[in-house]
Each structure stands twice: as C-alpha cells, then as structure tokens.
Amino acid sequence: MGTASASSRKADPRTPADVRAERAARNEGRPTLAFDGVTPYVAYTGVDVLLDLQHPRTREPAELSFIVTTQVMELLFVLIRQHWTAARAALEEDDVPAAIAALRRSTAAQDVLVQSWDLLATLTPVEFNRFRDALGESSGFQSYTYRHLEFLLGNRSPALARPHRRMPEVYAELRRALGEPSLYDAALRLLARRGLPIPADRVERDWSAPYEPDERVEDAWAEVYADDRPGNELFLLAETLLDTAERVTRWRERHLAAVRRSMGAKPGTGGSQGLAWLAQSVRRDVFPELWTLRTRL
Known part of the structure; x- marks a missing residue:
C-alpha cells in the first residue's frame, strides 16, 4: 500500500514543453475551450480584479x-x-x-x-x-x-x-x-x-x-x-x-x-x-x- 502510494506520487517526467505539445496534439491545434473555474489567463493576470477598478462618479x-x-x-x-x-x-x-x-x-x-x-x-x-x-x-x-x-x-x-x-x-x-x-x-x-x-x-x-x-x-x-x-x-x-x-x-x-x-x-x-x-x-x-x-x- 505504501509502495503504491509513493509510486503514484512520483514526479511527472514530462517537461512543461512536453505538456504543451501534448495539449496541442490533443486539441488538434485548436485552443482549449473547457476549464474548471476561471481561465488560467484570468488567474495569472488578475484581469477580473483589474477590470473591476473603474468606478466613474458621474454619467459623463x-x-x-x-x-x-x-x-x-x-x-x-x-x-x-x-x-x-x-x-x-x-x-x-x-x-x-x-x-x-x-x-x-x-x-x-x-x-x-x-x-x-x-x-x-x-x-x-x-x-x-x-x-x-x-x-x-x-x-x-x-x-x-x-x-x-x-x-x-x-x-x-x-x-x-x-x-x-x-x-x-x-x-x-x-x-x-x-x-x-x-x-x-x-x-x-x-x-x-x-x-x-x-x-x-x-x-x-x-x-x-x-x-x-x-x-x-x-x-x-x-x-x-x-x-x-x-x-x-x-x-x-x-x-x-x-x-x-x-x-x-x-x-x-x-x-x-x-x-x-x-x-x-x-x-x-x-x-x-x-x-x-x-x-x-x-x-x-x-x-x-x-x-x-x-x-x-
């Protein structure tokens, strides 16, 4: 049991470049469209927070x-x-x-x-x-x-x-x-x-x-x-x-x-x-x- 658990925690031998290449192949060259929660772009840039910072006080x-x-x-x-x-x-x-x-x-x-x-x-x-x-x-x-x-x-x-x-x-x-x-x-x-x-x-x-x-x-x-x-x-x-x-x-x-x-x-x-x-x-x-x-x- 302990051996199997340790084995499952082995580091992924793939490099980030490998993961990106596999993702592109899996998507047949198209962008990923399905995500759990917010998109990685929003999570990385905080753009949702950024775009919530404009609060005009008038109607001009x-x-x-x-x-x-x-x-x-x-x-x-x-x-x-x-x-x-x-x-x-x-x-x-x-x-x-x-x-x-x-x-x-x-x-x-x-x-x-x-x-x-x-x-x-x-x-x-x-x-x-x-x-x-x-x-x-x-x-x-x-x-x-x-x-x-x-x-x-x-x-x-x-x-x-x-x-x-x-x-x-x-x-x-x-x-x-x-x-x-x-x-x-x-x-x-x-x-x-x-x-x-x-x-x-x-x-x-x-x-x-x-x-x-x-x-x-x-x-x-x-x-x-x-x-x-x-x-x-x-x-x-x-x-x-x-x-x-x-x-x-x-x-x-x-x-x-x-x-x-x-x-x-x-x-x-x-x-x-x-x-x-x-x-x-x-x-x-x-x-x-x-x-x-x-x-x-």
Whole structure:
C-alpha cells in the first residue's frame, strides 16, 4: 500500500514543453475551450480584479477615459520604477552594461507612458467640467508610484513624502528611498570609482536633499565625452541616461499641454496653481549637467 502510494506520487517526467505539445496534439491545434473555474489567463493576470477598478462618479462618458488613462499610467510607473531600480543597483555594482540594458528597457515603457496622453488628447473643457467636481481634492501629485520615480531621478524633499504618512508601508518605502542615492547619484559615484574628478560631496552627501547642479560634475562628464568611441561604456551610459531624461521631459510637457487644453489656468484640484505649478516641473532638468554640457562641447 505504501509502495503504491509513493509510486503514484512520483514526479511527472514530462517537461512543461512536453505538456504543451501534448495539449496541442490533443486539441488538434485548436485552443482549449473547457476549464474548471476561471481561465488560467484570468488567474495569472488578475484581469477580473483589474477590470473591476473603474468606478466613474458621474454619467459623463469622458470620465471613464480619464480613469483608465490614469490607471494605465500608474501601472507604467511601477514598471519604470523596476527598471530604474535595477539600473541603479547595477551602477552601484560597477556593471555598466546591465545598467544600460535596464535603462533601455525603461525608455520603451516611457515611450508608452508619453503616448498614453493621447487617450486624453480630445478631452474638452466642457467634458472635463462635467466630472471634475467628482475628483474632490484628488490630484496626480498624490501618486506615490510617481513620487518614487521623482525620488529615483533626484527630485527630492522629505516634505514630498508627507501626503502618504497615513499609509505606513508606502510612507516607509518613500522614506527609505529618500535615504538612498538616486539613479544619477549612483552614476556619479561610478564615475568617481573610475577615476573621474567627481567632487567628494557628490559621492557622499545627504541623499534626501534635492540634487543641485555642479560645474565640477560637468567637467567630469566632459572627460567622458572626450572619448566617444563605441567601446567607451561610460559614454554610452551618459547617452542612455539622457535618453531617459529626455523622455521624462516629454512626459511633463504632455502633462502640461493636456492640463492647458482641458482646464486652462484654473487652480488644480489638489491645491496647486495648476498650470503654473506644472510649468515649474517642465523647466526642471533631469540629470542637469548632461544638458548644460551640450552648450560647452
């Protein structure tokens, strides 16, 4: 009895590829149509939960577009954060090729993020006004997933984590992010380890403070750009960082344009001056010395 039971529990010798091939043969090449319970697709993706998260508060059809677009952006924020975090870790480990690969994956997600504004491109002020009051004090500024991205870029202030202090896990993650080098900080630390003249106060500093441009950092990047051969991985890193930075600016510009088109210069729902506040964000360069260096070269 015990032997038979043990025998029945023997591992299936078939590989997953074998199982898939057998299933295809059994189905004569057609998709499986019968399942016990939900389909494996639903179980894996959680799409039933995902599609139950849209709850418009008005009868204005454009509100659904607004909600779906916002949720798509939030998912992309999560994906981009994963890539930027991986890139930062690779830089701290002196693995420049891995950092470049992670950043290139992130730019593909950033392109989709920028294009997602197209979903709201036709939102008129009249349509927006029909559901804007239903937002209450809700604002994209309150997105903690986006705040993580800004912290990774170096746009930091402990006050920016404060809106989330009533969410202990989220607040702890943001506070932890404030105490770690940003993506750009990690790049500068790498340059210093490679012998480039990065100032000591850029290698170790109060990471919670926002990054401030430094002409000496520009000098170090100038040395990198002096050797633009394809094999210079630091040059490739610099250009890939700028690819990332440019897409951040594009996203901010599209955000500004969308707000200007849908509500003009009215105050924002979250307490800001709306258009004027967003314009300040657009003017803030990401990885600033990589931009100012262009004039010098």
